[in-house]
Amino acid sequence: MTTDVLPEIGSIEPNRHGYRTFTLGRFTFERDEYFAHVSWPKGRHLLPADAFLRALQRDIAWGFFYGIVNFDAVIGTVNHYGTVDLYAGRFNDHYRRAGLDDIQNFDTPLIQRVFEAILEDWTNATFDPFASPAETGSAFGPKNGSNKRAITRHRVTAKRMIGCPGDEPRRSDESGFPVNRHFTDVTQDEPDVRPEPGFEGEVVAYNLFAYLSRSDVTWNPSVVSVCQASLYCPTTEEYVLPVIHGNDRVEWFVQLSDEIHWEVEDRDTGTLRARVVMKAGDVAAMPADIRHRGFSPKRSMLLVWENASSELPALYASGTMPPTPVQF
Numbered sequence: 001m002t003t004d005v006l007p008e009i010g011s012i013e014p015n016r017h018g019y020r021t022f023t024l025g026r027f028t029f030e031r032d033e034y035f036a037h038v039s040w041p042k043g044r045h046l047l048p049a050d051a052f053l054r055a056l057q058r059d060i061a062w063g064f065f066y067g068i069v070n071f072d073a074v075i076g077t078v079n080h081y082g083t084v085d086l087y088a089g090r091f092n093d094h095y096r097r098a099g100l101d102d103i104q105n106f107d108t109p110l111i112q113r114v115f116e117a118i119l120e121d122w123t124n125a126t127f128d129p130f131a132s133p134a135e136t137g138s139a140f141g142p143k144n145g146s147n148k149r150a151i152t153r154h155r156v157t158a159k160r161m162i163g164c165p166g167d168e169p170r171r172s173d174e175s176g177f178p179v180n181r182h183f184t185d186v187t188q189d190e191p192d193v194r195p196e197p198g199f200e201g202e203v204v205a206y207n208l209f210a211y212l213s214r215s216d217v218t219w220n221p222s223v224v225s226v227c228q229a230s231l232y233c234p235t236t237e238e239y240v241l242p243v244i245h246g247n248d249r250v251e252w253f254v255q256l257s258d259e260i261h262w263e264v265e266d267r268d269t270g271t272l273r274a275r276v277v278m279k280a281g282d283v284a285a286m287p288a289d290i291r292h293r294g295f296s297p298k299r300s301m302l303l304v305w306e307n308a309s310s311e312l313p314a315l316y317a318s319g320t321m322p323p324t325p326v327q328f
């Protein structure tokens with residue numbers, strides 16, 4: 001059953017720490033100086049406020065993404081592309097066996113609206129949930145202003161490709177995207193393009209490394225090129241992926257620079273399946289039945305290659321397609 005009745009968006013009065021409390025179906029969200037508290041009829045859970053806001057920011061910005069966005073081992077969302085499940089303990093073997101898990105389905109605009117209200121109210125002026133820890137201030141303490149500019153950034157979603165006429169622009173100092181401190185060695189030259197007369201608007205190339213060196217966010221795949229259902233979604237990574245992503249399709253990873261360590265777990269139980277260290281040039285196909293979290297010791301560049309075909313989740317869920325693209 002989809003819950004589509006509009007709830008009150010948050011309490012009118014803030015709590016003694018200055019933060020408002022939010023209710024969504026059977027779930028309640030409260031925050032204090034250090035933690036976000038999530039409660040449901042059969043349990044309660046807490047997450048560090050910075051980790052919670054980083055996860056919430058990505059869940060909102062990605063439109064609940066493909067498959068499952070675990071905020072941690074207990075709380076998260078499942079995207080059904082039109083509706084979204086909010087759950088506690090659903091993908092945690094211990095919660096399931098103890099009967100403490102809960103899951104509730106909401107129309108996407110409703111959960112989006114409540115999540116946006118929480119993010120706005122709980123993000124202090126000093127904190128940028130998209131930034132690396134070294135490039136933002138503190139998320140903690142009593143309510144201290146807001147940071148609307150940081151939490152409503154434009155999400156890059158190219159229609160064809162970065163740099164095409166009328167499409168997403170390249171980044172530059174002038175447009176407010178200086179080269180990141182970890183990428184000062186990345187050359188900024190652009191390809192020399194010489195189209196035949198009449199094709200000037202159709203033959204386009206750009207320097208992807210230069211583009212990524214100017215990313216001001218971490219763990220935020222942007223769509224830089226589209227060929228039917230094939231989406232190139234590169235991103236720059238630093239510190240820890242703020243969510244544990246549960247796949248509903250195969251994802252290809254191409255490590256473009258530096259190094260990321262991946263923790264790969266069973267999607268439904270959280271049992272550890274593999275640790276993968278990807279160095280520059282390494283390619284991996286993350287299976288359709290896993291969840292994963294990345295650790296990037298310094299800012300690195302990762303190309304995430306997504307297949308946006310809407311029929312894929314059902315094909316994997318029914319076993320019609322094997323969860324890995326190659327069987328060895």
Ligand SMILES: [Fe+2]
Nearest residue numbers: 245246247251
């Ligand atoms: Fe993933």
